[in-house]
Amino acid sequence: MTSDVRQIDVDYLARVEGEGEMHVKVVDGKIEDVYFGIFEPPRFYEAFMEGRPFSEAPDITARICGICPVAYQMSSVHAMEYAFGSSVTGQLRTLRRLLYCGEWIESHVLHMFLLHAPDFLGYESAVHMAADHKDVVELGLRMKKAGNAIVTQVGGREIHPINVKVGGFYKVPTKQELLTLVPELEWSRDAAIETIRLVSGFNFPKVEQDFEFVSLSHPLEYPFNEGRIVSNKGLDIAVSEWNDFFLEEHVERSNALHSRIRERGAYHVGPLARYALNFEKLTPTARDIALEVGLGPVELNPFKSIIVRGVETLYAIEEALRIIDQYEEPASPSAELNIHAGVGHGASEAPRGLLYHRYELDSNGRILKAQIVPPTAQNQLTIEDDLMVVLEDSLELPDDELTWLLEQSIRNYDPCISCATHFLKLKIERVTTE
C-alpha cells in the first residue's frame, strides 16, 4: 500500500486572534477528521482569582480580552451582585447598557471592516483592501472611533476600562459629557446603514445549518446584561441554571474546554443567535433595513453574520443615542452591597455571544472558586460542524482556495482574542491510499 499525502501548513490565521489550530484530514476524497481547537487563558484567570476579593473580579477579568473587556466586567459584576442579593437599577443600569453599546460598536466594526470584509472581497488583509477601498476603511475607522469614545467616557479610559465596580461605577459621567458623544453617533447611524447595504451585497457561500441558537432574552430589550437564557429549540432557563443544562468538557488534543447542551450537543452563540431570538426587540430602523437587504427574522447562513453585525451596530448606535437623550445623572455612582458568603451567576452578551461567569464567595467576599465560559469556547463544536459542511461542498477546490474558505468560515464566529490568543495553525492533510 502506498500513500500520497498533501498537506498545507499555514503559520497562523492572521486575522483571528487565535493561539489554536485547525486540522483537516481527507482520506481518498472523504473527510476523516475536522478539528478546531483554541487555548484558553480564562483557565489561568480562574485560578488567579481564587483567594482574591470579589471587588477585583471586574478589573482582572477585563484583562482576558482586549476587544471585549466590558463584557467580562459586566458578567463578573452581575455575578457578584447576584451573590449579594443586590441589583443595580435606574440610570446606573442604563449606563451599563451604554457602555456595552460602545463595546459592540467597537468590536463589530473592527471585525466587519478590518477582518471579515477582506475575506469577502478577495483581499489578503485589511492593508491590501485599503489600497483599493480607502474610503470604506476610513468609514469603518470613524464609526469605530464613536464606539471608542463611549467606552472611554463611561469606562474611564481607552484600554481596559477601570470605572466599573460591583454595584455600579466609581464615577458617573455628567449629561454634558455624554452629549459630546452625540454628533459622531448621529453620523455613525447613517454610516451603519451604508455599511449594512454594502456588506449585504457580498457573495455568500450557500451554507445553512439547523443551529440551536442560544442567547439572553429580556422581555423589553435587545439583550446586553440581563435576561433568561433561551434557545430556538425550547431552552428557557435562569442564568443560575447554566451548569444544569450545559456542560464543559475536555476534548482530547486540546487544553480548551468545549461546551455542549447536555444530551443535545453543539449550539451557536453570537450575533446570529441574538438576532434570531430577539428580532422584535431591535429598533424599527434596524428591523426595516435588515428585511430590506434580504435577511429573514431568522438567518441560518453563518456567512451572513457580517450583515447581522451591521444590524447590531446600528441597533447599538441608536440605543446609545436614546440612552444619552434620556440620561439624568444618578445621585450616587453605585449601590450599597451587603457582603456575605454565596454563589453568584452572571451572563451577558459579549459581541461574540453569551459570556457566563460563576463565583463561590466566602463570608468576607473572597473568591473561593471562579468559572468563566467565554463565547468562543461555546461555539467551538458549532465551528467544527460548519467546517464539515463547507468542506463537503468544496473538497474539489485547490488547497489555497479551500484554506481561504475555511478561514473565512472560522471568522464568521469572530473567535475572540485572548479567549483564543495568538496563532491558529491550519493544516489540510489529503491522503490517497492505493
Added chain:
Amino acid sequence: MAPRAVVIGVGNRWRRDDAAGLEVIDALRIRVGESIALVESDGEPTRLLDAFDLAPRVIMIDAVVTGAAPGTVRRFTDTDLPEGMGIGQSSHLVQLYETIALGKLLGKLPNGLVLIGIEASDFDNGEGMTEAVAAGVTDAVGAVLGELES
C-alpha cells in the same frame, strides 16, 4: 500646545515580557515634558491609528522576537520592521506591521516611524518580566530619550 512627538508603548502586562513596551512608558512619565505625548496600547489597530495622529513624529516600543539575545534593544524604521514583530501580544487581531502599513496608506505617518524593539522570550500568562528583558527596558528608555533629543 500640540505635542512634537508621540511615544507609544505596546504590550500586555499580564503576558510576562510582553509588558516591556508599557514599562518603558511608565519610566518615561517622569522624564519627558508636555511636548511629548505618551500612549499605552494593547496593539488594537484602530486606537493605534488614532495615536499616530497625535504628533508629527511617532516612536513606538514593542517586545519583538527576532532571534537575538533576550533584552537586546534594536532600532527599526517603518521600512525595515522585524518579521517577528507583534508575536506574543494578546490583542493583535491585525498584526502590528499591518497596522503600520495601514497607517502609511491612510496618510497618518507622513514622517515614517521609529520602532524600538526589545527582544523578549517569555510570553506566558502572568505578571513580571524576565531579568534580561527588564534590563532591556532600561536600555530602551535611553534609546527613546536619544531619539527625542535628535
